[in-house]
Amino acid sequence: MTYTLAILGCGVMGQALLSAIYNAPKAADEATAAFYPSKIITCNHDEPSAQQVTDLVEALDESPNGIKVESTYGHNVSAVKEAAVVLLGTKPFLAEEVLKGVEGVIEGKLLISLAAGWTIDQLSQYTSTVCRVMTNTPAKYGYGCAVVSYSADVSKEQKPLVKELISQVGKYVELPEKNMDAATALVGSGPAFVC
Numbered sequence: 426m427t428y429t430l431a432i433l434g435c436g437v438m439g440q441a442l443l444s445a446i447y448n449a450p451k452a453a454d455e456a457t458a459a460f461y462p463s464k465i466i467t468c469n470h471d472e473p474s475a476q477q478v479t480d481l482v483e484a485l486d487e488s489p490n491g492i493k494v495e496s497t498y499g500h501n502v503s504a505v506k507e508a509a510v511v512l513l514g515t516k517p518f519l520a521e522e523v524l525k526g527v528e529g530v531i532e533g534k535l536l537i538s539l540a541a542g543w544t545i546d547q548l549s550q551y552t553s554t555v556c557r558v559m560t561n562t563p564a565k566y567g568y569g570c571a572v573v574s575y576s577a578d579v580s581k582e583q584k585p586l587v588k589e590l591i592s593q594v595g596k597y598v599e600l601p602e603k604n605m606d607a608a609t610a611l612v613g614s615g616p617a618f619v620c
């Protein structure tokens with residue numbers, strides 16, 4: 426299987442996930458290789474932030490899993506149309522505007538949301554297959570932690586894909602959503618306790 430991943434909002438955390446997935450070591454077998462997108466389309470709001478993504482990717486070596494990156498701005502709808510998996514990386518206060526902008530075309534896609542505070546119920550208005558992720562800044566270096574909760578419609582075939590992609594930020598922990606507030610406090614503030 427080859428598929429496209431769209432990153433809606435590729436700022437600090439979007440770029441951390443982009444780098445981690447792009448740089449992931451070559452998959453050991455075909456089944457694992459299929460979890461990686463052949464293409465990532467990053468979507469930003471304006472030209473300077475799209476250029477930042479282009480510069481980031483140009484500074485990287487070739488992706489061990491052969492992933493190509495297309496950096497865009499103002500093309501959320503076409504990117505989501507092309508994608509099978511969508512990673513939401515905007516600030517929480519922009520999530521509604523951005524999701525409304527792709528309403529209809531995002532339906533049926535697997536949505537991985539980084540937006541703090543956005544519940545699975547809220548996200549499920551746009552597509553029923555939703556993963557809510559809370560991660561932290563050490564993710565940039567592969568030493569982060571990510572707590573993941575899934576909507577009931579995420580299949581047992583889809584979960585290993587999310588696990589493979591999200592594990593690239595560091596430690597992956599699956600928890601029921603009722604634990605997400607505690608996990609957010611712990612994961613979000615964890616780096617400050619260490620420093």
Ligand SMILES: NC(=O)c1ccc[n+]([C@@H]2O[C@H](COP(=O)([O-])OP(=O)(O)OC[C@H]3O[C@@H](n4cnc5c(N)ncnc54)[C@H](OP(=O)(O)O)[C@@H]3O)[C@@H](O)[C@H]2O)c1
Binds near residue numbers: 501
């Ligand atoms: N930063 C952290 O330490 C951290 C930790 C844990 C969780 N999170 C979560 O991660 C998410 C992202 O945070 P962040 O710090 O990475 O934010 P950020 O650096 O501001 O990145 C958000 C990106 O969204 C883009 N954007 C804004 N409007 C858009 C639109 N209409 N269409 C497409 N892209 C748009 C922005 O592009 P422009 O610059 O072009 O406007 C920006 O690049 C948040 O929901 C937050 O809760 C962050």
